[in-house]
Amino acid sequence: MLDLSVSLAGHRLSNPVMTASGCAGHGRELSRFLDVAALGAMVTASVTAEPRAGSDAPRMLETPAGLVADTGLSNPGVAALLRDLPWLHSVGATVIVSIAGSTSAEYARVADQLRTSDDFARVMGLEVNLSVPNASAAGRSFDDDPLSAATVVGRVRERLPRRTPLFAKLAVDARDLVEVAAACLEAGADGLTLGNGPRGMTIPVDSPTHRPVSVVGRASGAAVRPMAVLAVQRVHQAMLAGRMSPAPIIGVGGVTSGRDAFELLRAGATAVQVGSATFADPRAPARVRDDLARLLDSWGCASLGDALPTVVQSAAVPAGRSDPAAGRAPMTNDH
Numbered sequence: 001m002l003d004l005s006v007s008l009a010g011h012r013l014s015n016p017v018m019t020a021s022g023c024a025g026h027g028r029e030l031s032r033f034l035d036v037a038a039l040g041a042m043v044t045a046s047v048t049a050e051p052r053a054g055s056d057a058p059r060m061l062e063t064p065a066g067l068v069a070d071t072g073l074s075n076p077g078v079a080a081l082l083r084d085l086p087w088l089h090s091v092g093a094t095v096i097v098s099i100a101g102s103t104s105a106e107y108a109r110v111a112d113q114l115r116t117s118d119d120f121a122r123v124m125g126l127e128v129n130l131s132v133p134n135a136s137a138a139g140r141s142f143d144d145d146p147l148s149a150a151t152v153v154g155r156v157r158e159r160l161p162r163r164t165p166l167f168a169k170l171a172v173d174a175r176d177l178v179e180v181a182a183a184c185l186e187a188g189a190d191g192l193t194l195g196n197g198p199r200g201m202t203i204p205v206d207s208p209t210h211r212p213v214s215v216v217g218r219a220s221g222a223a224v225r226p227m228a229v230l231a232v233q234r235v236h237q238a239m240l241a242g243r244m245s246p247a248p249i250i251g252v253g254g255v256t257s258g259r260d261a262f263e264l265l266r267a268g269a270t271a272v273q274v275g276s277a278t279f280a281d282p283r284a285p286a287r288v289r290d291d292l293a294r295l296l297d298s299w300g301c302a303s304l305g306d307a308l309p310t311v312v313q314s315a316a317v318p319a320g321r322s323d324p325a326a327g328r329a330p331m332t333n334d335h
Contacts, residue, residue, distance in 0.1 A: 021044065066276055
């Protein structure tokens with residue numbers, strides 16, 4: 001049997017393929033089409049402290065190579081997610097909860113609500129979505145600024161048990177991506193998710209006189225994949241060069257096939273997420289996993305590690321500083 005298992009922040013996953021936040025709800029709808037327990041992990045839609053209605057319609061428009069979406073963080077709130085955790089546990093899913101907020105205090109509040117829940121033990125880790133507007137920064141995203149991103153990560157980290165992995169999710173077009181990523185790891189993140197799609201806009205044109213309603217939001221789909229690959233490679237290389245602590249990277253953006261997934265893994269990711277492809281094909285995460293297995297089998301590989309170079313990431317720590325990664329599982333590209 002081909003071994004697709006990967007080690008992610010101290011946890012062993014059966015395979016590297018996950019859902020992407022916002023594209024599969026909390027798993028109930030998706031479970032009609034595939035076994036969510038057979039995925040590497042189920043990443044929930046981002047939840048905030050209280051329910052949010054989100055943006056007015058239209059929220060999402062299709063482009064020739066993906067989507068542009070602005071949901072305004074529409075979600076039922078963390079309390080609704082907590083009601084779904086027992087079901088996710090009952091079907092055997094590995095759960096990563098995505099959280100968001102308008103202020104660092106709101107992120108901390110969501111983390112508190114999760115940690116004090118009786119069902120928190122059913123959560124493998126948290127993903128902190130930082131590609132959302134910062135209420136105190138004139139609408140700029142938290143991941144546009146290293147200090148803002150690190151403040152959120154730090155406040156969430158101090159509210160969680162140290163054994164709970166924390167992944168900072170950044171946009172592929174975040175300003176000073178490497179610096180922001182390094183700041184998140186310094187603040188206590190155990191890994192990174194790269195990343196949310198770039199900002200974009202689409203305007204439907206049906207006729208010269210038609211006045212359509214445009215959508216300005218995050219782009220996703222095949223057009224984003226080269227940007228996601230570059231983002232993963234840039235941060236991975238910065239780790240190898242000692243510019244930041246070594247940590248696992250989850251790659252996301254335009255994954256629709258096993259080859260797409262392997263491209264992100266080859267760039268330095270430990271795992272990948274499947275997002276907007278799920279809207280067109282609810283079985284997309286399972287199909288990508290199976291396609292990756294067939295690809296590796298065709299190359300004569302017995303495991304995912306056989307297809308990737310072993311690169312022990314022993315980033316040097318500047319003199320006089322303690323290693324912020326101390327206590328974490330050592331990261332290699334030997335998946």
